[in-house]
Amino acid sequence: MLFVHISCVILILCVSLSETYINVITKRDEDFVSFSTKAKYVPTWSSLDSRLLPSWYDEAKFGIFIHWGVFSVPSFSSEWFWSYWKGGLKIVNDFMKQRYPPNFTYQDFARDFTAEFFNASDWAELFQASGAKYIVLTSKHHEGYTMWPSKYSYSWNSMDVGPQKDLVGELAEAIHKTNIKFGLYHSLFEWYNPLYIADKSNNFTTDKFVTQKVIPELHELIETYKPDIIWSDGEAEATDSYWKSKEFLAWLYNESPVRDTVVVNDRWGINIACHHGGFYTCTDRFNPGVLLPHKWENCMTIDKKSWGYRRNAVLSDYYTLAGLVKELIITVSCGGNLLMNVGPTKDGIITPIYEERLRGMGAWLTVNGEAIYNTKPWTVQNDTLTGSVWYTLSKNQKQLYASILEWPDDNILLLGSLKLSKSFQICLLGYSSIIPWKQSDNNLEISLPANAHRGEPAWVLRIKKNID
Numbered sequence: 079m080l081f082v083h084i085s086c087v088i089l090i091l092c093v094s095l096s097e098t099y100i101n102v103i104t105k106r107d108e109d110f111v112s113f114s115t116k117a118k119y120v121p122t123w124s125s126l127d128s129r130l131l132p133s134w135y136d137e138a139k140f141g142i143f144i145h146w147g148v149f150s151v152p153s154f155s156s157e158w159f160w161s162y163w164k165g166g167l168k169i170v171n172d173f174m175k176q177r178y179p180p181n182f183t184y185q186d187f188a189r190d191f192t193a194e195f196f197n198a199s200d201w202a203e204l205f206q207a208s209g210a211k212y213i214v215l216t217s218k219h220h221e222g223y224t225m226w227p228s229k230y231s232y233s234w235n236s237m238d239v240g241p242q243k244d245l246v247g248e249l250a251e252a253i254h255k256t257n258i259k260f261g262l263y264h265s266l267f268e269w270y271n272p273l274y275i276a277d278k279s280n281n282f283t284t285d286k287f288v289t290q291k292v293i294p295e296l297h298e299l300i301e302t303y304k305p306d307i308i309w310s311d312g313e314a315e316a317t318d319s320y321w322k323s324k325e326f327l328a329w330l331y332n333e334s335p336v337r338d339t340v341v342v343n344d345r346w347g348i349n350i351a352c353h354h355g356g357f358y359t360c361t362d363r364f365n366p367g368v369l370l371p372h373k374w375e376n377c378m379t380i381d382k383k384s385w386g387y388r389r390n391a392v393l394s395d396y397y398t399l400a401g402l403v404k405e406l407i408i409t410v411s412c413g414g415n416l417l418m419n420v421g422p423t424k425d426g427i428i429t430p431i432y433e434e435r436l437r438g439m440g441a442w443l444t445v446n447g448e449a450i451y452n453t454k455p456w457t458v459q460n461d462t463l464t465g466s467v468w469y470t471l472s473k474n475q476k477q478l479y480a481s482i483l484e485w486p487d488d489n490i491l492l493l494g495s496l497k498l499s500k501s502f503q504i505c506l507l508g509y510s511s512i513i514p515w516k517q518s519d520n521n522l523e524i525s526l527p528a529n530a531h532r533g534e535p536a537w538v539l540r541i542k543k544n545i546d
Contacts, residue, residue: 135373212259226245318348505542509530
């Protein structure tokens with residue numbers, strides 16, 4: 079769909095929208111800069127947290143998470159399949175008993191992780207079509223299998239067993255040919271790594287797993303592929319001191335090849351999430367619905383029940399396009415980024431239902447993306463009169479956007495955060511005709527064009543000062 083410039087109606091805002099226009103500057107604005115500094119960071123949270131978040135991340139707003147690994151072979155229950163199996167979860171135990179011999183091991187699944195239809199260029203094209211500005215691939219999940227030929231994961235990596243490919247490298251090469259930022263998820267812990275089990279049995283008073291596996295592996299990953307994002311996970315059983323998180327981040331910010339551009343999340347040890355790090359993730363599927371003072375991310379799944387691919391998922395398990403657009407709009411209005419997950423098959427296919435959702439997001443963003451990308455929160459996030467309208471503000475503070483999640487039955491939209499003035503104008507993105515309105519003491523009444531409904535997942539009004 080093509081963006082259409084439109085004839086407009088004139089409005090102003092009742093929440094301090096004066097002739098000087100929408101002047102909303104908050105402490106959060108100081109967090110996003112074009113990052114270039116010679117500052118040296120020491121391994122303390124006060125020092126590390128003083129690093130300004132590179133501006134590209136806040137401007138991007140929308141990314142794609144990719145959970146892919148050996149767990150994609152059984153493709154049942156979730157990406158925690160191995161842990162559930164070892165832990166005796168009945169549904170997983172029954173699945174194995176009915177399909178595999180008694181001596182079958184989780185490692186035996188790896189030979190069927192073929193990635194035979196994986197085409198990194200096709201993935202990159204799809205992610206571009208989705209409107210995503212960054213992607214995050216699971217380089218290593220809790221199973222410990224690395225998606226690159228790591229010398230620290232002998233015989234348990236994508237070159238030695240399974241695809242016999244450097245999957246991280248192939249996708250990095252394809253993504254770097256686009257304008258999409260390339261990120262990598264990395265699990266700190268591994269469920270059944272003997273070194274980790276030994277450290278854990280010693281109450282983490284020993285750290286062989288960290289010094290011999292985790293830190294060298296992270297250095298290898300960063301120096302080889304130069305990711306724009308390090309998305310850490312699997313931290314919650316041990317402290318940041320055990321993980322040597324602060325020391326690693328000091329190296330990342332001071333000396334690594336991505337020191338000026340990289341962003342990290344907040345999962346670096348017990349009680350660190352939502353308190354320290356670059357952007358906060360807090361918990362999976364975190365969407366507070368209110369403005370937060372620190373940059374945050376809502377990582378969530380198209381399949382409501384799993385991050386990894388599930389062969390037995392039914393249609394109702396997947397978010398609709400309208401549901402995904404709603405999640406994006408609310409997240410961005412409240413200052414967050416949306417990281418939306420897909421789970422490819424063991425063959426390397428992003429199945430049609432995921433593709434349909436991604437391309438649907440891209441089609442909507444083609445028309446309405448100016449209300450998402452490179453915006454900031456306004457004074458009001460959710461309209462005071464209706465819960466179905468959410469606001470964002472352009473970075474230059476000259477356009478306010480009102481995203482409508484529910485089209486009113488009578489085509490009359492009532493807004494409580496706006497007042498009429500001939501100094502401002504409103505346009506419906508993607509629509510060319512004039513929109514009539516009238517102002518009362520308590521609300522603005524907008525007569526939306528019935529023929530603009532068209533079953534879209536959401537609609538956006540652009541409000542700006544009339545230059546005539």
